[in-house]
Amino acid sequence: MKTGCFLLLVVYLLNIFTTTNSKRIPTLVSTQRLQRYIQKNPNPTRKVRIIETSFNPNATNNYTTEYAQGHIPQAVYYDLNKCVTSTPEIPRNLPELKCITDYMQSLGVWPDTYVVVYARFSVVQAFRTWWIFRLFGHKLVSVLDGGLQKWIADGYKTSTSIPLVDRSAFEGKLDRSLFRSFEDMVANAVTNKEQVIDARPPNSPWVSGKTSESGVIPGAKMVTFTTLLNADETMKNKPKIKTIFEDNGVNLTLPMVTYCNSGMTATVIAGAAHVLGLDIPIYYGSWNEWSRRAPENLKQRVIA
Structure with missing residues (x-):
């Protein structure tokens, strides 16, 4: 698609899915706006x-059965575990580039396709997919605020129809600015170039437990991901998000990086920062890797 046509499409989609004149792709889309779009466009388009993007880490079907029994109309299913090779240090590893490119092509995601992702139960899974898509070069993506539960609570219908979509010509490209490796984090422990934000609850056994595997990266600011969400798992508004970050010692004018146990809940931190207009990287190996590889002086023990 030519650049001029692409920009016109972006403006068109932003007019549908946002309430402001900003040309920035919104982090979140409301159920009301998605429903309005589906009403006007009853069939899937490019x-x-x-x-x-729902999945159960303890199940083999990854919610495909539940998806088939009822999902938001026009939705296709994305398996977060696909293209991922787990290791003991990084169970939630990054997808392999060639595989994820092929997978996104099979989902009909073109370079100019606006993607709305949602999860069935935990919004964390939607934010992980949001981050993965952006990480591999697809920035036209938003999270459905509140996910499927909010959709149903608002009285909107689900569908059992599985849409057929044309294969796309998407080409993935890893965006190095959106993630940090173990080596990056070790270097940052010396330079302190980026503030480190821990997304986990302080009372988590992985944070304040009595085992050798618990602790935090020294100097980390604790911003529990759930504090950024309302009871219905919609994201809190900008002023509240800003206050939560600042009350936990985060300077929003300085660089930052976030982590959690396995690179999942940290994506909510990244999403909240994006609501504020910030793009922050995620240490994708997170504490699971850090606790196994970092020297003891780079593991801070926490007493609950």
């Missing part, structure tokens, strides 16, 4: 792809 312009918009709705994606369910």
Whole structure:
């Protein structure tokens, strides 16, 4: 698609899915706006792809059965575990580039397709997919605020129809600015170039437990991901997000990086920062890797 046509499409989609004149792709889309779009466009098109991304780490079907029994109309299913090779240090590893490119092509995600991702139960899974898509070069992506539960609570219908979509010509490209490796974090422990934000609850056994595997990266600011969400798992508004970050010692004018146990809940921190207009990287190996590889002087023990 030519650049001029692409920009016109972006403006068109932003007019549908946002309430402001900003040209920035919104982090979140409301259920009301998605429903309005589906009403006006009852059949899937290349312009918009709705994606369910629920998964159960303890199940083999990854919610495909539940997806088939009922999902948001036009939604296709994305498996977060696909293209990922787990290791003991990094169970939630990054997808392999060639595989994720092929997978996104099979989902009909073109370079100019606006993607709306949602999860069935935990919004964390939607934010992880949001981050993965952006990490591999697809910035036209938003999270459905509140996910499927909010959709149903608002009285909107689900569908059992599994849409057929044309294969795309998407080409993935890893955006190095959106993630940090173990080596990056070790270097940062010396330079302190980036503030480190821990997304986990302080009372988590992985944070304040009595085992050798618990602790935090020294100097980390504790911003529990759940504090950024309302009871219905919609994201809190900008002023509240800003206050939560600042009350926990985060300087929003300085660089930062976030982590959690396995690179999942940290994506909510990244999403909240994006609501504020910030792009922050995620240490994708997170504490699971850090606790196994970092020297003891780079592990801070926490007493609950």
